[in-house]
Amino acid sequence: MPLRLYNTLSRRVEEFRPLDDGRVSMYTCGPTVYDRAHIGNFRTFLSEDVLRRYLEWKGYRVVQVRNLTDVDDRTIHAAVERGSSLRELTEPFVEAFFTDHDRLGIERAEHYPRATDFVPEMVQLVQKLEARGLAYEVDGSVYFDISKFPGYGQLAQLDPGSLKEGERAAGDEAYERDDARDFVLWKGGDRPEEGDVATWDSPWGPGRPGWHLECSVLALTHLPQPFDLHSGGVDLIFPHHTNEIAQAEGATGKPFARFWLHAKHALLDGRKMSKSEGNYVTLDDLMERGYKPSAVRRLLISGHYRMELNFTLTGLDDAARSVERLLEFRRRLEAAAAGEGKDLSSTALPELAARALKDFELALDDDLNIAEAWGALFVFVREVNAELDRAGPAEAAADARTALAALASMDRVLGVLALAEGEAAEVPEEKRRWIEERVAARTAARAGGDYGRADAIREELVAAGVEVEDTPSGSRWRLARRG
RNA sequence: GGCGCCGUAGCCAAGUGGACCAAGGCGGGGGCCUGCAAAGCCCCUAUUCGUGGGUUCGAAUCCCACCGGCGCCUCCA
Numbered sequence: 001m002p003l004r005l006y007n008t009l010s011r012r013v014e015e016f017r018p019l020d021d022g023r024v025s026m027y028t029c030g031p032t033v034y035d036r037a038h039i040g041n042f043r044t045f046l047s048e049d050v051l052r053r054y055l056e057w058k059g060y061r062v063v064q065v066r067n068l069t070d071v072d073d074r075t076i077h078a079a080v081e082r083g084s085s086l087r088e089l090t091e092p093f094v095e096a097f098f099t100d101h102d103r104l105g106i107e108r109a110e111h112y113p114r115a116t117d118f119v120p121e122m123v124q125l126v127q128k129l130e131a132r133g134l135a136y137e138v139d140g141s142v143y144f145d146i147s148k149f150p151g152y153g154q155l156a157q158l159d160p161g162s163l164k165e166g167e168r169a170a171g172d173e174a175y176e177r178d179d180a181r182d183f184v185l186w187k188g189g190d191r192p193e194e195g196d197v198a199t200w201d202s203p204w205g206p207g208r209p210g211w212h213l214e215c216s217v218l219a220l221t222h223l224p225q226p227f228d229l230h231s232g233g234v235d236l237i238f239p240h241h242t243n244e245i246a247q248a249e250g251a252t253g254k255p256f257a258r259f260w261l262h263a264k265h266a267l268l269d270g271r272k273m274s275k276s277e278g279n280y281v282t283l284d285d286l287m288e289r290g291y292k293p294s295a296v297r298r299l300l301i302s303g304h305y306r307m308e309l310n311f312t313l314t315g316l317d318d319a320a321r322s323v324e325r326l327l328e329f330r331r332r333l334e335a336a337a338a339g340e341g342k343d344l345s346s347t348a349l350p351e352l353a354a355r356a357l358k359d360f361e362l363a364l365d366d367d368l369n370i371a372e373a374w375g376a377l378f379v380f381v382r383e384v385n386a387e388l389d390r391a392g393p394a395e396a397a398a399d400a401r402t403a404l405a406a407l408a409s410m411d412r413v414l415g416v417l418a419l420a421e422g423e424a425a426e427v428p429e430e431k432r433r434w435i436e437e438r439v440a441a442r443t444a445a446r447a448g449g450d451y452g453r454a455d456a457i458r459e460e461l462v463a464a465g466v467e468v469e470d471t472p473s474g475s476r477w478r479l480a481r482r483g
Numbered sequence: 484g485g486c487g488c489c490g491u492a493g494c495c496a497a498g499u500g501g502a503c504c505a506a507g508g509c510g511g512g513g514g515c516c517u518g519c520a521a522a523g524c525c526c527c528u529a530u531u532c533g534u535g536g537g538u539u540c541g542a543a544u545c546c547c548a549c550c551g552g553c554g555c556c557u558c559c560a
Contacts (some may be wrong), residue, residue, distance in 0.1 A: 011487095029560070030559095030560090031560080032558090032559085037560085038560090040543070040559095040560060041559095041560045042560085043560070044560040045560075046511080047560095058523090068559095072558055074558085074559095075556055079523060107503080144492090154488095156486075156489085156556085157486060157557085158485085158486070158556080159485080159486090159531065166488060180557090181557085182557095183557060183558090184558090210556095210558075211557095211558040212558075232560065233559075233560030234487090234488090234554070234555075234560080235541065235554075235555065235559050235560065236559085237487095237555075238486090238556065238560070239557045239558075240557090240558075240559095242557095243557085244500085262490080262560095263560070264489095264554080264560095265553090265554070265559090265560070266560085267553080270552085270553095272553080272554080272559095273560090274559065275559075276559075277490045298508095299495090302495075302496075302508080303495080303496060303497090304496090304497085305489085307488085307489080307496090308488080308489070308553070308554080312494090314495085314509090315494080315509090317496090317509080318494075318495065318508065318509040318510080319508085319509085321508085321509060321510095322507095322508050322509070325508085325509095328522065328523085329523095331522095332522080332523080369497075369498095371496055371498095371506090371507075372497055372498080372506070372507080373510095374496090374497090374507060374508070375496090375497065375506050375507035375508085376506090376507085378506090378507050378508065382507095382523095382524085385522095385523055386523080386524055386525085388523080388524095389516090389524055390524090394550090410542080432553095446518080449518085451518055451519070454518085454519090455518095455519070455520085456545065458519095458520080466519090467521070468520090468521080469520085469521045469522060470517075470518095470519095470520075470521075470522095471521095471522080476521095476522095
């Protein structure tokens with residue numbers, strides 16, 4: 001079955017096929033590295049990670065570009081404020097971004113270009129636009145003339161005629177544009193408040209690139225044109241992506257990107273998550289409170305990417321518990337797979353696995369309906385558990401491996417189990433020995449019928465953060481999960 | 484004012500004209516299992532999908548109105 005995706009360009013769900021058979025080119029707007037990225041930013045990046053993983057799951061090879069915006073108003077202002085260079089300011093945030101990125105199990109893209117490494121290419125693009133009569137210079141700055149670009153605003157479904165200058169543009173950043181709706185390609189002229197942290201030479205004198213320029217250029221220099229997918233947060237539809245299209249298509253005369261995908265924002269406790277309003281949390285904040293990245297990942301990809309996601313600590317607790325359930329499930333399957341009678345296959349597990357995988361794929365094919373995909377997974381969990389309750393260990397052993405493979409397959413897209421695996425807390429050798437000694441003592445007490453003593457030992461272990469579980473094949477222990 | 488989105492059980496969240504008399508997660512109640520637990524399983528927890536109309540043989544799903552919440556409208560993922 002083919003994958004269908006909602007394309008912002010057409011405002012419809014369309015069948016997706018890459019232009020180059022078997023190979024998908026995608027451009028995903030990256031972070032502005034003026035500060036630590038927050039959970040809301042990662043909601044978008046995680047949606048894109050699911051898309052990427054699912055494309056790979058479907059057998060495509062993906063070439064992804066994610067830019068790092070290291071020159072814009074915010075990075076410049078932050079650098080000026082601290083009296084540091086742009087690089088000095090952004091470098092730690094680039095590192096922090098990758099730290100969180102990896103902690104959340106987001107697959108690495110093929111390219112992470114920084115805007116400041118491509119300024120000459122940006123200048124060239126502006127020159128092309130000038131040569132084609134789509135740009136004009138005023139006092140060392142260059143603007144894009146939207147009246148010369150017929151399809152302007154199509155992505156955002158904007159009627160250029162009704163576009164009027166917004167309040168934000170009317171504020172402190174007034175430029176000498178012919179038309180208030182035109183946007184800046186190159187910012188030249190005197191900008192004393194910016195110091196000299198971001199100045200490059202250009203045919204129009206010293207200046208720096210406008211924000212939208214980098215994405216057009218980075219996509220054009222790293223991907224074919226047109227490329228398959230371009231994505232970002234909904235807020236980028238206008239003006240950012242609208243202007244990216246105008247720049248790239250204006251300069252080349254060719255279509256820029258085929259599919260445009262936009263993720264809705266995450267709210268924090270029902271309110272917009274944003275830096276400027278101080279309403280945000282970072283992964284670090286959550287980890288300091290004892291939450292694990294796997295739970296954060298689970299929550300952030302629990303719902304459809306085109307639906308708003310309300311991030312709450314309650315939701316995070318729920319997410320953590322559902323990850324626990326999956327971990328328990330896998331542990332149980334692994335134990336079953338390691339059991340006796342490895343060649344016997346007489347359970348319903350293979351059928352359940354096949355059906356789960358089919359439902360999983362059907363769900364994701366439908367514009368990445370991940371909520372339904374989770375549903376398919378959890379139905380699988382319940383049914384397999386029931387089958388395991390019914391069948392003996394000898395009967396289930398071989399089939400358990402089939403089920404395990406299906407689970408791993410689904411997790412190649414969801415990425416939660418793989419992540420949780422790496423989070424298992426290290427138990428120091430000394431403590432491990434103590435725990436094992438206590439568990440053995442308890443087993444002995446139980447064998448002797450001394451349940452009072454057995455329960456006392458269990459209490460002792462619980463107080464030390466260890467839970468004991470008695471199974472037909474002996475007692476097992478594990479670290480207690482957090483509240 | 485323009486463009487657009489959402490309102491489904493205690494919470495989160497699929498479903499968007501009948502083929503499921505509404506998936507799944509979390510929580511809650513009851514039961515099985517267990518020495519007791521834990522884990523797991525079984526049953527129950529929305530006769531109903533913001534409200535009111537309408538279309539239709541049939542609507543959570545389409546149309547209209549209203550109520551409530553939210554996003555964008557020039558450098559926010």
